[in-house]
Amino acid sequence: MKFFLDSAHVHEIEHALTMWHFDGVTTNPRHVQVSGKPFMTAIKEIAALFSGTDKSVSVEVNPYHDEADAMVTEGLKLAALSPNFVIKLPATEAGFKAVALLKEQGVRANLTLCFSAMQALQAMRMGAYFVSPFIGWKESNAEEIRTMVEEIVAIRDNFGFETEVLVAAVRNGRQIADAAVAGADIVTAGFAVYKDAFDHPYTDVGLGKFQSFWDQTAYE
Ligand code: E4P
16 A cells, blocks of 8 residues: 655655655645745655656646646646656546546546545546545544545446545544555555554553563673
């Protein structure tokens, strides 16, 4: 299973690549805004970190575009900047169409803001490279999330679509494990989510106990 970092912070991405062997990055307008850098500066700096690798960096088109042609024009411009870029498009009628148009031109798309199995199915039909169900946002809205991921994976497998299921807006390690059990290909989450998920309080307690025994034992 692939782990992506949901971030536009260069130092977080570097850590995830070097220490955690992560497989890619997803960005969105919020992440870029938080980085404090202009959009183009931020994505070019991230692209440089992935140069020469086959890992992906998802970058999102202007969210004000409401026509497929505008999304495609910007998608082509962004894709020309880096072979690692996958173009994020919203789950709207225009976004679905743009997925297909970009695919015709050899550009990979990540269908984002996906909140239902039906939207995911349409993304797959249109040739999306990734489909990103946002589980955290649905959970915040008191909606069921586990079944949606299971259904999306089942639909993909039933019909042999090549789209990879990228579970997004993941909030904790339990959700990462659930996505893995459901057969998702990828999860993306923020730096702090992974950091917490890789830890466990019992590991710290156990280490402390073992250190105590170690101190009371001769080495030779
Ligand atoms: C993924 O591609 C999305 O950018 C992301 O998971 C959105 O979730 P957020 O609420 O953590 O920003």
